[in-house]
Amino acid sequence: MEKIKITFPDGSVKEFDNGATGYQIAESISQRLAQDALAVEVDGNVKDIRVPINNNSSVKFLTFNDDKGKEVYWHSTSHLMAHAIQELHPEAKFGVGPAIESGFYYDIDIDTQLTESDLAVIEKKMEEISKQDNPFVRQDLPKSEAVSFFKEKGDNYKLEILSEINEDHEDISIYKEGNFIDLCRGPHLPSTGKIKYIKLMNISGSYWRGDEHNKQLQRIYGISFPKKKMLDEYLLKLEEAKKRDHRKLGKELEIFLITPAVGTGLPIWLPKGTILRETLENYLREEQRKRGYLPVITPHIGNINLYKTSGHYPYYKESQFPPLKLEEGKEEYLLKPMNCPHHFQIYLSKPRSYRDLPIRYAEFGTVYRYEQSGELNGLTRVRSFAVDDSHIFVRQDQLKDEVCNVIELIQVVFDQMGFKDFETQLSFRDDNLEKYGGDISLWDKAQKELVEAADKMKLKYVIKDGEAAFYGPKIDFMVKDALGRRWQLGTVQIDYVMPERFNLEFTGSDGQKHRPVVIHRAPFGSMERFIGVLIEHFAGEFPLWLAPVQCAVLPISQNYFEYAKLVNAELLKKKIRTEFDDRNEKVGFKIRDWETKKVKYMVILGDKEEKANNISVRQHKTGDLGSLSLDEFVSKLQNEIKNKI
Ligand SMILES: [Zn+2]
Numbered sequence: 001m002e003k004i005k006i007t008f009p010d011g012s013v014k015e016f017d018n019g020a021t022g023y024q025i026a027e028s029i030s031q032r033l034a035q036d037a038l039a040v041e042v043d044g045n046v047k048d049i050r051v052p053i054n055n056n057s058s059v060k061f062l063t064f065n066d067d068k069g070k071e072v073y074w075h076s077t078s079h080l081m082a083h084a085i086q087e088l089h090p091e092a093k094f095g096v097g098p099a100i101e102s103g104f105y106y107d108i109d110i111d112t113q114l115t116e117s118d119l120a121v122i123e124k125k126m127e128e129i130s131k132q133d134n135p136f137v138r139q140d141l142p143k144s145e146a147v148s149f150f151k152e153k154g155d156n157y158k159l160e161i162l163s164e165i166n167e168d169h170e171d172i173s174i175y176k177e178g179n180f181i182d183l184c185r186g187p188h189l190p191s192t193g194k195i196k197y198i199k200l201m202n203i204s205g206s207y208w209r210g211d212e213h214n215k216q217l218q219r220i221y222g223i224s225f226p227k228k229k230m231l232d233e234y235l236l237k238l239e240e241a242k243k244r245d246h247r248k249l250g251k252e253l254e255i256f257l258i259t260p261a262v263g264t265g266l267p268i269w270l271p272k273g274t275i276l277r278e279t280l281e282n283y284l285r286e287e288q289r290k291r292g293y294l295p296v297i298t299p300h301i302g303n304i305n306l307y308k309t310s311g312h313y314p315y316y317k318e319s320q321f322p323p324l325k326l327e328e329g330k331e332e333y334l335l336k337p338m339n340c341p342h343h344f345q346i347y348l349s350k351p352r353s354y355r356d357l358p359i360r361y362a363e364f365g366t367v368y369r370y371e372q373s374g375e376l377n378g379l380t381r382v383r384s385f386a387v388d389d390s391h392i393f394v395r396q397d398q399l400k401d402e403v404c405n406v407i408e409l410i411q412v413v414f415d416q417m418g419f420k421d422f423e424t425q426l427s428f429r430d431d432n433l434e435k436y437g438g439d440i441s442l443w444d445k446a447q448k449e450l451v452e453a454a455d456k457m458k459l460k461y462v463i464k465d466g467e468a469a470f471y472g473p474k475i476d477f478m479v480k481d482a483l484g485r486r487w488q489l490g491t492v493q494i495d496y497v498m499p500e501r502f503n504l505e506f507t508g509s510d511g512q513k514h515r516p517v518v519i520h521r522a523p524f525g526s527m528e529r530f531i532g533v534l535i536e537h538f539a540g541e542f543p544l545w546l547a548p549v550q551c552a553v554l555p556i557s558q559n560y561f562e563y564a565k566l567v568n569a570e571l572l573k574k575k576i577r578t579e580f581d582d583r584n585e586k587v588g589f590k591i592r593d594w595e596t597k598k599v600k601y602m603v604i605l606g607d608k609e610e611k612a613n614n615i616s617v618r619q620h621k622t623g624d625l626g627s628l629s630l631d632e633f634v635s636k637l638q639n640e641i642k643n644k645i
C-alpha cells in the first residue's frame with residue numbers, strides 16, 4: 001500500500017498508509033490522544049478527525065485546550081442545540097449558529113416565544129441526544145441538491161445563504177447528526193457523545209442578518225465543556241464577573257453617571273470618578289513628558305471642511321452626529337470624530353525641518369461617535385469619549401525607533417496597571433491593493449519594521465493580513481484582566497494617507513520637501529473604556545495611588561468629633577484623599593459601610609486614641625492594624641502612593 005509522510009508539531013515524521021484518518025494517526029500515538037482529539041489541523045486547515053489524509057502533510061491534533069478545538073466543540077454543540085429544538089418545535093427554521101469567544105449561539109425561528117425556563121427543557125433534550133452519541137457525518141453535494149433539500153424542508157434562511165454561495169469557488173456540504181441535517185462547512189466533532197456538560201445562558205432577539213427590516217429571530221446563547229469541573233469554574237467566573245460589572249460598581253462607588261436627561265451613551269464623571277480619571281491622566285502625562293511629548297488642547301468641534309479633507313466626512317457619516325449648521329450661512333461644524341486633523345493644523349502652523357522630527361503632540365481629546373443605541377454599554381461603548389491621543393510626526397528612517405518608544409510606553413503603562421499578560425496583533429495589508437492608500441513600497445517597509453520593533457520589544461504577537469486600516473498597518477494590544485477576559489485597549493497605527501491629504505511636509509537635509517509619516521497611538525485607548533475595564537479588573541478595589549478615597553476618618557462618637565476633625569485636616573494637608581464620617585451612627589455600622597465602599601484604610605478615633613494622641617487603623621478586608629502615630633500612618637500611605645503599590 002502507498003505510504004504518506006506525516007509531520008508532527010515537534011518536527012518528527014512518521015509514515016502511514018495513504019488514506020489513514022486523523023483518528024487512526026492519533027491512535028497510533030496514544031489511545032488518550034485519540035480520545036481527546038476533537039479535530040485535526042492538516043497543513044493549517046482544520047478538518048474532521050475521521051477524514052482520510054491522502055498526501056504528505058503536517059498534522060496537529062486539536063483538543064479542548066486549543067482555541068480552534070474549542071471552536072469545533074462549541075460549534076458542534078450549536079448543532080446539537082438546533083437538533084434539540086427541532087425535536088421540541090418541529091416547525092423550527094434555523095438561521096446561523098457559530099461558535100463565539102465563549103460558547104456558541106444559534107438564531108432560530110419558531111412559533112413560540114421562549115423564556116428562560118424553556119432553556120432547561122432544551123438543555124435536557126440536548127443531554128439526551130448527546131447520550132445517543134450520533135456521529136456527525138459530512139456529505140459534500142452539488143448546490144442543486146442542497147437547494148432542493150432545504151426547499152423541501154422549507155428552510156428559507158438556509159436557502160438564502162445557499163443562493164449566495166458560488167459553487168465554482170466553494171464546496172457545499174451538509175452535516176448529518178441523528179435526524180438533524182444542517183448546511184455547514186464544518187468541521188465537527190466525531191460524535192455528539194463528546195459534548196458532556198451544557199449550559200444555555202440566555203435568549204435575545206436578533207434580526208436576520210442584523211437588518212432591522214428583516215424578521216426578528218430568537219438567539220439562544222450557550223456553552224459546553226468536556227468536564228464538569230470546567231463548567232463549574234466557568235459559571236463561578238461568570239458570577240464573579242457580575243459582581244465586578246463596572247456598571248454596577250460605577251454606581252455603587254459613585255464613579256460615573258449616565259442619564260437620559262443628558263443623553264444615552266454620554267457619561268458624566270462624578271467627583272470620585274473624576275479623581276480617578278485625573279490621576280490616570282496625570283500619570284500618563286508625566287510618562288509622556290519624560291519621553292518628549294508636547295501637550296496640546298484643541299476644540300470639541302471643527303469646521304466640516306477639515307473632515308472632508310481627512311475623508312472622515314462623508315465616509316464615516318453613519319457613525320457621526322449630524323453636522324451643526326450655523327443659521328446665517330454656509331458654515332458647518334462637526335463634533336470631532338477624531339483628534340488627528342486638529343493636530344495636523346498645529347504641525348502645519350510653521351515650517352518644519354528634518355531636525356525638528358519626531359514631533360509628538362499629545363492630548364486627552366474628547367471625540368464623538370454616533371453608536372447605535374443597542375450597542376451602548378456602560379463605559380465600554382459610549383458616544384463621547386476621551387482618547388489619550390497622540391500624533392507623532394517622524395521621518396521614514398525614524399519610524400522603527402519611534403514605534404519601539406511607543407511600545408515601551410505601553411508596556412510601562414500596562415505593567416503599572418497590573419495587566420501582566422497581554423498579546424498583540426500586527427494588522428497588515430493583504431493583496432487587495434485597491435483597499436489601501438499611500439505608497440505600497442513604504443507599506444512593505446513599515447510592516448517589516450513593525451515586526452522588527454515587535455521582536456526587539458519582545459512582544460507576543462500574531463500577524464493578521466488584511467486587517468490593516470486603509471491608511472497603514474497597525475498594532476493592537478489585547479490585555480487579559482484579573483478574570484482572564486480579553487480586552488482590546490491600546491493601539492499604534494502607522495499612517496501614510498493623512499500626511500498626503502493634509503500636505504504635511506518637512507525640509508530634508510537635502511533642502512528638498514519630504515513627507516513625514518504619522519503615528520497615531522493611544523496606550524489606554526479611551527479613558528472611558530479603560531476605566532470601565534480597570535473597575536472590573538480591580539473589582540473596585542483600586543491600588544491606593546488610584547483610589548478616589550484613600551482613607552476614612554471615623555470617630556466612635558460625637559465626643560471625639562473635634563479630635564477627628566484635627567486628624568482629618570492633618571491628613572488633607574498631607575494630600576491624603578480622606579473623608580470624614582460625622583454620621584451619628586455606631587462605629588460598627590460605619591466600618592461595615594466603608595468596607596462596602598472598598599476604602600482601603602479607616603482611622604478609628606475614641607477616648608484611648610485622643611488621650612494617647614495617636615490613631616487606630618483598620619485595613620479593608622484585613623482588619624485591625626493597631627495603634628500608630630499620625631506621622632507613621634501618613635508616611636506609610638505616602639510611601640504606598642509614591643511607589644504605586
Ligand atoms: Zn456546523
Ligand SMILES: [Zn+2]
Nearest residue numbers: 338339340520
Ligand atoms: Zn489620530
